[in-house]
Amino acid sequence: MQPTAIILAAGMSSRLRPLTEDRPKCLLPVGPKAILDWQLEALQSVGVQDLIVVVGYRKEMIQEHIANHHPSFSVRYVENLAFDRTNTLFSLKEAMLVWDGDFYYMNADVVYDKRILQRLAPGLVGGFLAIDKKQCRDEEVKVIVRDGRISEIGKHLNPDICEGEFIGVAKFTGDFVRRFRQQVLDLAVAGNEMKFFEYALDAMADKSDMIPVDITGLPCVEIDFPEDYAFATEQVVRHLVDNEEESTHV
Known part of the structure; x- marks a missing residue:
């Protein structure tokens, strides 16, 4: 079966205003491309051609961007009509109402090296979450790992006892x-x-079986605040562009 990806792109991203007043966060530029472009190119690297994109805020801009810049994808758009008063649980519910197979998952605000998806790609069964091992901030989604399995996950966890940050990229398969x-x-x-x-x-x-996949050292950032966006545009993008240039010369 062709691999599928679910991308949650419905939110208003009010914490990034004024940057997101005229566009959804996933269309903010990071270097030569929008956040969404980096994601779709990473998905292509693991063979994904089918997308389910949950939209809401300025949905037409996302639809036009994918149609104009990534026409090879087969895209099903699902709308979260309550995007201005709900969060990602409700957006994912809308996708789950139309899909029950294996899928890659990602928040539409993550800029990351395509090698992260490639680490999730091997044909194993379970839930595989990309984890950046580091000292986390309170705002980040953190994980506690016991016996090689994720035993707790959420923003509410004490950073001092956590393994690292779940960056918002995952793969879910099988039962x-x-x-x-x-x-x-x-x-x-x-x-x-x-x-x-x-x-x-x-x-x-x-x-x-929720397995942490260590992606420490690979460039990535989830963009929630202006300082995250600055880090993406000043630091992460340089590594992504360098890696892209290296791959074209191999």
């Missing part, structure tokens, strides 16, 4: 997808509107 999908559908209800999708992962972490 894990069925259980995770049901967890998302069960939890995306009234009262949980502002929960992140990791809330569903945390709820099943103690009884699932």
Whole structure:
């Protein structure tokens, strides 16, 4: 079966204003390309041609950008009509209503080296999350690892006891997808509107094979705040461009 990716791109990204007043965050430029361009090229490197993109804020701009710059992808757009008052748990629910197979997952605000996806690509079954081992900030999605498995995940965890940051890129396969999908559908209800999708992962972490994939040292950043965007445009992009140039000369 052709690999599929789910990209969550519905949010308003109010923390980055005024940068996001006229465009969705995934279309912010990072070097010579938009964030979304870097992601789609990484997905192509692991054979992905089918996309499910959850849209909301300024959805037409995303649709036009993909149609104009990445016409080879087969894209299904799913709309989160409540994008201005819900979070990623509800956006992922919309995707889960139309998809129940294996998939790569990514937040649309992550700039990363394509080798990260390649590390997730081997044909194993379970949930595989890209983890950057470092001292985390309170705002970052953190993980606790026990016996080689992720036992807890979320922003609420104490940074001092965590293994590192989940960067918002993952791969879910096999029976894990069925259980995770049901967890998302069960939890995306009234009262949980502002929960992140990791809330569903945390709820099943103690009884699932959720594997941390170490991507430490590979360029990546999830862009939540202006300082993240500055880091992406001043630091991360240089490594991505250098790696791209090296690959074209191999």
